[in-house]
Amino acid sequence: MATISLKNLTKTYGKVEVIHGIDLEIADGEFVVFVGPSGCGKSTTLRMVAGLEEVSGGEIRIGDRVVNELDPKQRNIAMVFQNYAIYPHMTVRENIAIGLYTQKLDKAEKARRVENAAEILGLTKFIDRRPAALSGGQRQRVAMGRAMVRDPAAFLFDEPLSNLDAQLRAQMRIEIKALHQRLGSTIAYVTHDQVEAMTMADRIVVMKDGHILQQGRPMEIYSNPVDVFTARFIGTPSMNVISSGQAGGEFGGDGGTPVLLGVRPQDLHVGPDAGEGHALSLSGPVTAVEPLGPETLVHFQLGDDTVIGTAPATEIPEVGSTVTAHAGRAHLHRFDAKTEKALERR
C-alpha cells in the first residue's frame, strides 16, 4: 500500500485546459472518493494517476516515486472500470489470473492467490465460467478480483457501480467498503453519485470544472459546504437555496446586502409552528408530495422556485393546499449572492 500525492496537476487537450492545477494528498490506506458532475475532470484525474492519460503539468507520486513518465504497468496500481472490462473469452479464473500477468510467481502460488481472491469475493462457484454466464454484480466482482489479486500499491475505481441496478449498487457499496476495511488498501474512487461518496468515503473530494471545490470527511462536507454548488451536490434531495428576500426575516449580510439562504429538506419541517421560535418560515401551495415511508417530501411553490420540505409520514398534505414549513437558525446556511461562497464556517 502507498500514498498518492498530486502536486499542481494540470491536463490540457490542445489549448484547452481541463484540469487546473490540483493539489491532493491521499494517505496510505485512505478511501478517497472524487465526486462531481459529468465533465468535472474527476475521471481524467484518475486516468492520469493510472497512466492512461499523459500528465500535462505538475507531479504525481505513488509512494515515494514520481510516476509521471512511467507506463501504467510500472506504477503497480490496479483499476476497476465502469463497464468492468473483463475478458469475455476467458473464464473467471483466467480473468483474475491476468492480474498476476507480470508477477514472477510459481504456478501453485498463482493458483492459490486466484482462488483466495475468488473466495473473498464469493466467486468460487463460478470460477470456471465465462463472463457471459455471470450477472452484472458477479462480473464487477471478477473485475475487482483481477485488481485485488496483485496486491497493488493502490486501487483506482472509475464509476464501477454505475451500470448496476439500485439494489445491487447498494449491496456492492457495502462489499467494497468491507473489502477496503479488510485489505486496508489505498483507494481512489470516482463517482458522480453523491450517495456512494457519502456512504463509502473516508474523505470526499468535490470537483467541478477541473478544480477541487472542497475536500473533507463526508459529514463535514454535508454540514459545512463551502459554496452553493457543493451544498446542492451533496445530500439528497438537494439543499433548497433561496434568496434572503424570499425568506423574509433578517438574513442579510453586512450592511444588509442580499445573501442566498440554504436549508436542507430534512431540516425544513412542514407543519404548524409549535412556537419554538423558528428562524425561517416559508409558505406556499403544494405542487407535489413524495411519501417515502418514514417521512414525506413536500414540494411547494415559493415565488418562482420550488422548495422541498419534510412532513411526518402520517400527515401527507393535499396537492394544491397551502402549507407552511419551518427551520431553526442552526440549520440555515448563508452564501454570498454574488460569489455563492459560504459566508460562515461552523
Next chain:
Amino acid sequence: MSSVTETPGTGLPMSRINPKAIVRWTILFIGGVLMVTPLLYMFSTSLKTPGQIYDLRLIPSAPTLANYMEVLREGDFMRWFINSSIVAVVVTASNLFFDSLVGYTLAKFKFRGRRFVFIAILSTLMIPTEMLVIPWYLMSAQFGWLDTYWGIMFPGMTTAFGTFLMKQFFETVPDDFLEAARIDGMNEFTIWWKIAMPLVTPALSALAIFTFLGNWTAFFWPLIVTTSKELYTLPIGLTSFAVEQAIRWEMIMTGAALATIPTLVIFLVLQRFIVRGVMLAGLKG
C-alpha cells in the same frame, strides 16, 4: 398399443397458413435449387462414363467411381492439390496476421498521418487486378520469383480489403479492454494478440473464409506466373484436362468435385465462429 391418441384433423388449418410465408418459401426454394443444381450436376457428371456425360439425367444410369480412381492415380493431381493447399493456407495465415495487425494499429493508435495511410490503403481497392498483373509480372521477373510458390503468393499476402475489414471490427472493441490489459502489465503486442484478437474472431473467421476461397479458386495470376506443371494450382491443373486430352468433362468435374471438399470443410469449421455479440459478454450486463 401406443398411448398416444390420434385426433383426426391435427393438420394445419387453412386459416393458419400465411400467404406471405408461401411466397417467401417459394422464392427461397427456387433460389436454393438454382444454387445447388450446378453442384449436383458436377457430382453427377463425375460419376458418369465418357459416353454418358451428355445424358442430362441427374442420377447416372450406371454410376462409377472410375473417374476418381483415374484422377487420383494421375500423378499431377495430388501435386496440384498440395500446391493449392500451400498457397491458400500460407496466404490466409499471412492475411489473418498482417491485415489484423495493420487494422488494429489504424483503429486503436493515434498517430500523425493515420487517416492518410488508411485512405492510401483503401484507394488500392479501386485498381483492378488486370492493371496490376503487368507490374507484378515485371517485379517477379526482376526478383527471380517467376514459377515459384512465392511468386504465386506475394501479391495476396496482405490485402486492402482485409485491412479495412479488420480495422472496422477493431474499432468496435472497447478501449477499456485494452487499458485494463495495459494496467495488468501486458505489452502492446501481447494486448493485440491475447486480448484484441480473440474479441474479433467472427471477423477473423470471415476473412479466413474469403481469403482461402479466393486463393483456392484463383486462376488468372497463377496461370501467368507459373510455367512448370509441378507448380500448377488446382484450377490451372484442371484446365489441362481440357487442353491436353480434348475436353474430358467427366474428369474436369471429378477434379472440381475433389477441389470442393476443402472449401466445404473450411466453411463448416469456421462458420460456427461467426457468431455475433461474443464481445459484449465482458461488458456491462
